[in-house]
Amino acid sequence: MKGIIPIAAVIGVLAAVPLVVQSNATLNFLVVTLLIALAGQGWNILGGYGGQYSFGHAAFFGTGAYASAILQVRYGVNAWIGFAAGIAAGATVGAIIGGLTFRSGLRGSYFALVTLAFAEVLRIVASVAPVTGAGVGTLIKLDLGAQAFQFQSRVVFYWVILTLVAVSLLIARLLERSRFGVWLIAVRENEDAAMALGVNATMVKFGAMVLSAAITAAAGCFYAQYFLFIDAGIAYGTWISIDALLTPIIGGVGTVFGPLLGALVVKSLGEGAKLVAGDAPGLDLVVYGIVLVLVIWFAPRGLIGAVVDARKWLLRRASRSVRETGHD
Amino acid sequence: MLSPTILIPAILNGLLTGAVYALVALGLTLIYGVLHIINFAHGALLSAALFATFFGYHAFGLDPYLAIFLLAPAFFALGYGLQRFVIGPASHGEDRNMLLVTLAIAVILENALLYVFRADTRTINLPYAFETIDFGFTFLAVPRVIGFGVVFVVALLLWLIMSWTDIGKAIRAVAKEKLGAELVGIDVAHVYAVTFGLGTACVAIAACLLIPTYYLNPQVGNAFVLIAFTIVVLGGMGSVPGALIGGLVIGVVESLSGLILGESLGQIGIFLIFIAVLLVRPSGLFGARA
Numbered sequence: 001m002k003g004i005i006p007i008a009a010v011i012g013v014l015a016a017v018p019l020v021v022q023s024n025a026t027l028n029f030l031v032v033t034l035l036i037a038l039a040g041q042g043w044n045i046l047g048g049y050g051g052q053y054s055f056g057h058a059a060f061f062g063t064g065a066y067a068s069a070i071l072q073v074r075y076g077v078n079a080w081i082g083f084a085a086g087i088a089a090g091a092t093v094g095a096i097i098g099g100l101t102f103r104s105g106l107r108g109s110y111f112a113l114v115t116l117a118f119a120e121v122l123r124i125v126a127s128v129a130p131v132t133g134a135g136v137g138t139l140i141k142l143d144l145g146a147q148a149f150q151f152q153s154r155v156v157f158y159w160v161i162l163t164l165v166a167v168s169l170l171i172a173r174l175l176e177r178s179r180f181g182v183w184l185i186a187v188r189e190n191e192d193a194a195m196a197l198g199v200n201a202t203m204v205k206f207g208a209m210v211l212s213a214a215i216t217a218a219a220g221c222f223y224a225q226y227f228l229f230i231d232a233g234i235a236y237g238t239w240i241s242i243d244a245l246l247t248p249i250i251g252g253v254g255t256v257f258g259p260l261l262g263a264l265v266v267k268s269l270g271e272g273a274k275l276v277a278g279d280a281p282g283l284d285l286v287v288y289g290i291v292l293v294l295v296i297w298f299a300p301r302g303l304i305g306a307v308v309d310a311r312k313w314l315l316r317r318a319s320r321s322v323r324e325t326g327h328d
Numbered sequence: 329m330l331s332p333t334i335l336i337p338a339i340l341n342g343l344l345t346g347a348v349y350a351l352v353a354l355g356l357t358l359i360y361g362v363l364h365i366i367n368f369a370h371g372a373l374l375s376a377a378l379f380a381t382f383f384g385y386h387a388f389g390l391d392p393y394l395a396i397f398l399l400a401p402a403f404f405a406l407g408y409g410l411q412r413f414v415i416g417p418a419s420h421g422e423d424r425n426m427l428l429v430t431l432a433i434a435v436i437l438e439n440a441l442l443y444v445f446r447a448d449t450r451t452i453n454l455p456y457a458f459e460t461i462d463f464g465f466t467f468l469a470v471p472r473v474i475g476f477g478v479v480f481v482v483a484l485l486l487w488l489i490m491s492w493t494d495i496g497k498a499i500r501a502v503a504k505e506k507l508g509a510e511l512v513g514i515d516v517a518h519v520y521a522v523t524f525g526l527g528t529a530c531v532a533i534a535a536c537l538l539i540p541t542y543y544l545n546p547q548v549g550n551a552f553v554l555i556a557f558t559i560v561v562l563g564g565m566g567s568v569p570g571a572l573i574g575g576l577v578i579g580v581v582e583s584l585s586g587l588i589l590g591e592s593l594g595q596i597g598i599f600l601i602f603i604a605v606l607l608v609r610p611s612g613l614f615g616a617r618a
Contacts, residue, residue, distance in 0.1 A: 051424070053424055053427060053428070055368070055427075055431065100603075100607050101606075101607070104606070104607045104608075104610060105610075106606065106607075106610060108423055108424070108427075109360070109364070109365055109366040109423070109427060109565075110606065110610055112366065112368075112427055113366055113557055113561070113606070114603065114606050114607075117554070117557070117599055117602055117603055117606075118603070120554060120599060121596060121599045121600070121603070124595055124596055124599070125596065242431070242435060245428075249428065280443055281439075281442055281443065281446070281447065282438075282439035282440065282441075282442030282443035282546070283439070283443050285435050285436075285438075285439035286435075286436050286439045286440050286443060288435065289432045289433070289434075289435035289436035289439070290432075290436060292428065292429075292431075292432040292435075293414065293418055293429055293432045293433070293436075296418050296419065296425050296428055296429055296432075297417065297418035300420060300422075300425065
């Protein structure tokens with residue numbers, strides 16, 4: 001219960017935002033931010049808790065987006081079922097990539113490289129395959145209504161994505177408390193030592209990959225419903241692979257709230273840069289890149305880690321001054 | 329169906345292109361061999377070098393081949409500085425962080441180029457770009473033949489540096505046994521930075537060789553770097569001969585699969601090789617260990 005209260009508090013505060021702010025631009029900004037936070041939480045499960053840094057989470061995001069969109073557009077499947085199918089498709093791709101890479105024992109640089117390559121292969125396939133609409137992309141027909149997962153009001157979309165983020169926070173919290181999560185963290189800290197203690201590292205990493213892929217795929221499905229259009233460059237583009245790893249690392253890698261905090265900070269900085277220098281392509285990503293370097297450099301455990309460290313430091317200083325006055 | 333008159337020029341052109349790929353891969357494999365990380369900024373550095381060549385030509389009429397003598401030292405310095413003053417200190421000695429920092433540098437460079445120059449694709453028109461040499465049975469483009477020659481000169485120079493100079497010996501020592509090298513007084517941070525600088529200089533030379541027959545835009549480096557990843561993985565991470573041979577092989581594979589399957593699917597062929605090699609034999613053809 002103890003771990004649930006902060007999540008409930010944060011989600012409660014965020015849920016109340018539309019009661020105060022109704023501007024479309026702000027809500028749109030928040031929806032996109034939460035979408036990135038969700039994709040980032042997916043990355044965080046595998047990268048943050050499991051220590052496997054994927055550079056190609058676009059593979060899952062894009063598969064989720066395409067699967068749900070194609071099922072609706074080409075096969076007339078209901079949007080909600082398409083949504084669930086998209087998550088399942090993303091998880092399946094995660095299982096395939098995870099099965100292949102972890103079985104071959106790929107780690108570190110190699111793992112980053114393979115995930116990146118898989119995302120690229122999928123992007124190229126999606127940009128030529130007829131079923132994805134090739135270069136033209138896939139357009140979901142406008143059909144406002146809850147049954148089609150399309151809402152007139154951005155507020156509803158906002159609450160939907162907030163619900164998804166809440167679920168992802170709960171999953172991360174449950175993971176931390178579970179035996180599986182402890183195994184996963186053990187693998188991150190020292191894979192060989194964990195195996196020596198009887199942890200099946202390959203299976204643990206595989207499980208984390210599937211869960212991670214499913215969460216990021218959910219973000220992809222939501223993207224398709226919200227923007228009603230995807231193409232290969234959006235769905236499988238490097239931007240989402242980067243955003244997915246940027247948010248947890250900046251917020252606090254391997255923490256429940258890291259991706260959410262990171263997404264809020266990063267997207268605010270991106271918007272701020274646009275305000276200062278005008279809306280030009282590339283600028284926000286330049287800012288993200290610089291922030292990423294600075295965070296790794298000066299706050300390797302992310303903003304949450306920096307806050308924890310600062311508090312410890314203050315407490316230590318306070319207790320030392322108490323001790324020193326005691327000596328007098 | 330495929331007569332030798334089509335096949336042989338395709339193979340030869342593949343070899344010529346492959347040589348330039350090999351040079352990009354050489355830089356990557358050099359860095360991996362010593363620092364044990366993949367430099368994800370390699371592609372963005374290639375894009376930056378292409379823009380530098382482009383502007384050297386447009387602003388000062390600097391011939392791309394002469395620009396090698398200016399850009400190679402400049403990019404060596406850039407690579408040295410990046411590793412010594414950014415990547416090294418920022419990553420606190422953790423491989424995972426080094427990967428992220430190189431990725432961040434790639435994002436910064438690529439998008440800074442996009443911001444400044446927009447997504448437009450540019451080319452330069454050199455008077456000799458379309459000249460060919462008649463080999464009797466086939467014609468080959470002059471710039472590609474020059475490129476092929478330069479790559480082998482560069483590879484030879486690198487080999488000489490590695491074999492005969494003190495810094496070359498220090499680099500090999502650090503690659504083999506970092507702690508031991510540190511104990512005998514080798515400045516590892518300096519060696520890392522020199523290696524990164526050499527890798528970056530390779531990219532600058534490759535840019536000068538590419539520009540007469542290629543186009544440029546802020547993302548162009550990515551296409552090459554994914555091919556370079558494949559080459560390095562195929563040849564064995566850290567292996568210099570592996571990178572050269574791998575580059576030529578991939579050049580021919582691309583040329584032939586482009587001929588048989590068409591342009592866009594030809595690229596997929598390369599990635600499939602890449603994934604297959606990583607999964608079946610991650611140490612590559614010439615690599616000693618995974």
